[in-house]
Amino acid sequence: MSLDEHTLIQKYFSDVGSAFLAEKGVRVSVGDDAAIINNTPEKEFVVSIDTSIAEVHFLSSMDPSDIAYRSVAIALSDLAACGASPSWFTLALTVESIQEEWIKDFCKGLQSVCDEFRIPLVGGDTTKGPLSITVQVMGYCEEGCSITRKGAKAGDGIYVSGLIGSASKGLDDLKKGLEGTDEILTFTRPQARIELGKNLVGIATSAIDISDGLVQDLGHICSQSNLGCEVFLNKVPTRKNIPLTHKSINSGDDYEICFTANGLKEQIIKSVSEELGIPITKIGEMTEKKFIKVIDSEGKDIEVNAGYDHF
Ligand code: ADP
Numbered sequence: 001m002s003l004d005e006h007t008l009i010q011k012y013f014s015d016v017g018s019a020f021l022a023e024k025g026v027r028v029s030v031g032d033d034a035a036i037i038n039n040t041p042e043k044e045f046v047v048s049i050d051t052s053i054a055e056v057h058f059l060s061s062m063d064p065s066d067i068a069y070r071s072v073a074i075a076l077s078d079l080a081a082c083g084a085s086p087s088w089f090t091l092a093l094t095v096e097s098i099q100e101e102w103i104k105d106f107c108k109g110l111q112s113v114c115d116e117f118r119i120p121l122v123g124g125d126t127t128k129g130p131l132s133i134t135v136q137v138m139g140y141c142e143e144g145c146s147i148t149r150k151g152a153k154a155g156d157g158i159y160v161s162g163l164i165g166s167a168s169k170g171l172d173d174l175k176k177g178l179e180g181t182d183e184i185l186t187f188t189r190p191q192a193r194i195e196l197g198k199n200l201v202g203i204a205t206s207a208i209d210i211s212d213g214l215v216q217d218l219g220h221i222c223s224q225s226n227l228g229c230e231v232f233l234n235k236v237p238t239r240k241n242i243p244l245t246h247k248s249i250n251s252g253d254d255y256e257i258c259f260t261a262n263g264l265k266e267q268i269i270k271s272v273s274e275e276l277g278i279p280i281t282k283i284g285e286m287t288e289k290k291f292i293k294v295i296d297s298e299g300k301d302i303e304v305n306a307g308y309d310h311f
Pocket residue numbers: 009013029030031032033034035091092093121122123124125126
């Protein structure tokens with residue numbers, strides 16, 4: 001028997017991450033007309049929303065718990081890029097029909113991302129239609145301290161966390177029917193770099209999370225900061241089995257952080273990397289000239305494609 005919407009919400013969504021309601025100042029959560037949350041003095045709120053659509057952003061054949069985890073993690077990744085601490089999230093879930101087993105597994109993935117980042121689910125919406133998941137996340141920074149795409153200066157180093165190109169290889173593997181490869185894991189369970197982002201406050205002059213492709217996303221830092229950049233292809237960190245081409249470094253879905261920082265911060269960046277156990281690699285420099293230059297190992301400029309285009 002299929003559950004009605006109200007029972008479904010009560011049974012599966014009313015308790016997700018509820019252990020963190022009090023610590024995040026949530027007075028009223030799932031089940032009322034709206035969530036009610038205390039104000040936090042001397043902080044600024046950081047809010048972001050992401051929609052994941054089946055067969056566009058993920059495969060419906062994936063484990064429902066991975067679908068849930070990924071949908072929240074990619075939204076949290078935007079908070080990471082801003083240097084924010086996450087505090088809660090909402091979920092708009094559209095499903096073709098209510099299949100209890102699927103929902104149960106989906107909620108397991110939700111709960112694990114809640115536990116990892118200590119965030120409660122405070123509300124949402126449930127509708128019928130093609131499978132799609134919209135997650136809104138909210139967090140906060142000290143007033144005036146959030147990192148944006150805007151503050152890069154000419155001469156700043158350009159850095160990336162983790163490895164680039166891994167997740168898109170994972171998606172290809174999934175489509176081929178492979179299972180359990182490291183690359184698949186980077187696609188199904190992307191790591192929101194929250195701790196890194198928080199540590200970059202006061203160090204990074206600008207930052208962005210890499211969702212559509214390194215060069216394309218770095219392009220946003222360039223245009224918002226009114227600068228250009230030079231990136232050295234052979235410096236871009238990638239897995240050994242992924243060839244370094246403009247395509248592999250500009251594939252999306254990595255959810256690593258690309259940031260800029262003054263050269264004087266080099267040593268601090270190194271210690272942050274060691275402390276968190278996250279590789280951070282310098283891949284280039286911001287330039288006064290407003291071009292995006294990618295330079296190959298022979299010193300030649302290479303043509304760069306535009307990364308993932310949503311339309
Ligand atoms: P309304 O019709 O007043 O918008 P709903 O019936 O859509 O209320 O939702 C009832 C309650 O359940 C609300 O508190 C809403 O935030 C919550 N809710 C609905 N769907 C979800 C979901 N998928 N996840 C979490 N909370 C949900």
